[in-house]
Amino acid sequence: MSTTWEERVLRAAHPVAVPALRASRRPVQRIPRLGVLVRDAAVLRSVLMDSDHFSKSGPGAPSDLWTPVLGPAVLLNMEGADHLALRRKLGPLFSPSYVDPLVARSLPSAALTERLRRGETVDLVAEAKRNASIMISQLVGLPVDEVDDALFERVSSITRFVRLSRPRLTETQAAAARQILADLTTHARAAWREGDESTVPGRMRGLGLGEEEAMGAVGAFVLTGTETLVSYIPRLIALLVDTGWMPRLANDAALVEPAIAEGLRVTTPSPVMLRSVVAETSIEGVSVRVGDRVILATFLANAAAGAFDPIGNPAASLKQLWFGAGSHFCLGAPLAMAQTRATLGALLDAGPVRIVERRAARGVLIPSYASLSVTAA
Numbered sequence: 001m002s003t004t005w006e007e008r009v010l011r012a013a014h015p016v017a018v019p020a021l022r023a024s025r026r027p028v029q030r031i032p033r034l035g036v037l038v039r040d041a042a043v044l045r046s047v048l049m050d051s052d053h054f055s056k057s058g059p060g061a062p063s064d065l066w067t068p069v070l071g072p073a074v075l076l077n078m079e080g081a082d083h084l085a086l087r088r089k090l091g092p093l094f095s096p097s098y099v100d101p102l103v104a105r106s107l108p109s110a111a112l113t114e115r116l117r118r119g120e121t122v123d124l125v126a127e128a129k130r131n132a133s134i135m136i137s138q139l140v141g142l143p144v145d146e147v148d149d150a151l152f153e154r155v156s157s158i159t160r161f162v163r164l165s166r167p168r169l170t171e172t173q174a175a176a177a178r179q180i181l182a183d184l185t186t187h188a189r190a191a192w193r194e195g196d197e198s199t200v201p202g203r204m205r206g207l208g209l210g211e212e213e214a215m216g217a218v219g220a221f222v223l224t225g226t227e228t229l230v231s232y233i234p235r236l237i238a239l240l241v242d243t244g245w246m247p248r249l250a251n252d253a254a255l256v257e258p259a260i261a262e263g264l265r266v267t268t269p270s271p272v273m274l275r276s277v278v279a280e281t282s283i284e285g286v287s288v289r290v291g292d293r294v295i296l297a298t299f300l301a302n303a304a305a306g307a308f309d310p311i312g313n314p315a316a317s318l319k320q321l322w323f324g325a326g327s328h329f330c331l332g333a334p335l336a337m338a339q340t341r342a343t344l345g346a347l348l349d350a351g352p353v354r355i356v357e358r359r360a361a362r363g364v365l366i367p368s369y370a371s372l373s374v375t376a377a
């Protein structure tokens, strides 16, 4: 069987880790030097729901990566009552009434349709990066006319060195990452201090977030939300073109949502989640000790439900596992869905498209295309 482009994208990002994790056969298995691998959807969910034994803070957990860069209290390295309180405060930022205008301002969807209709070739990765830069500028309170494409590159340079076998930054890399975030949050601090509610940091202040809480949240959004979307949107479009689904969606709008969910399932932009064991227990008979790292291989669990199929829609049974589960379920999911719908809608409005050139990105944390050029078919 010829290798699909999805497979090439995954392997270009993680040529060693992907085959190593795939080689496991049991639902739960200890892998020397890496940790305890979980690849079954139900077991994976049960770990995500059990914060008494598994935490995002501790050896091998995401806190190893994020705490030196973002500080100790930025959602993705918090647990318990403080975590819940911060999520509650941030909730209104992801309501449709807040997200929809934000997306409308950051995604020039009509312009994208127009360019394709005029016969232009559009690199959807460059487009997604540009949109991500605009989104970052909104999150940090920068005027949109100050945005340049370098903004995305600076943010993504922070995660470039991270690997499953090397999940933390060196002190030099962490210092560089802190500098990038300090530069970005200069604007966010000013916006928070002014309390101008038309900016995201100003709105955060209105929602009761202190200055440092708000800066941590801004950093977390910028780091978690931009690369995942720059990965997902081009991968979804490539998948839809490769499988012949674009014209079918253009003819039947009811299939758009299942296609987006199925796209999320088969691409799983955030392929792996990590937890640290904080109290001794066992996972499906495999004993785990305090300090063990648990690797939740979402991409394997999602793939086990079968090939891309918006009609059978096996994604429906997975309760959006690609966005996590339990207390850390992706806060930005409504924003991610709104951006995806807007871009896919713009492409469907443009009429049939074909892919003229593409390249998988090598050595990145979040598997992605480096370029994906499309034009009207």
Ligand code: HEM
Binding pocket: 056, 075, 076, 077, 087, 220, 221, 222, 224, 225, 226, 228, 229, 232, 268, 269, 270, 273, 274, 321, 322, 323, 324, 325, 327, 328, 329, 330, 331, 332, 333, 335, 336
């Ligand atoms: C397709 C796009 C996206 C995917 C697949 C995705 C996936 C995920 C996953 C799997 C988690 C849970 C990680 C874990 O439990 O270890 C997560 C958490 C999170 N995501 Fe997303 N995400 C996406 C887009 C976004 C966007 C656009 C934002 C915001 C601007 C965002 C903000 C967050 C935040 C703040 C958390 C941490 C929540 C917490 O720890 O309480 N994400 N995301």
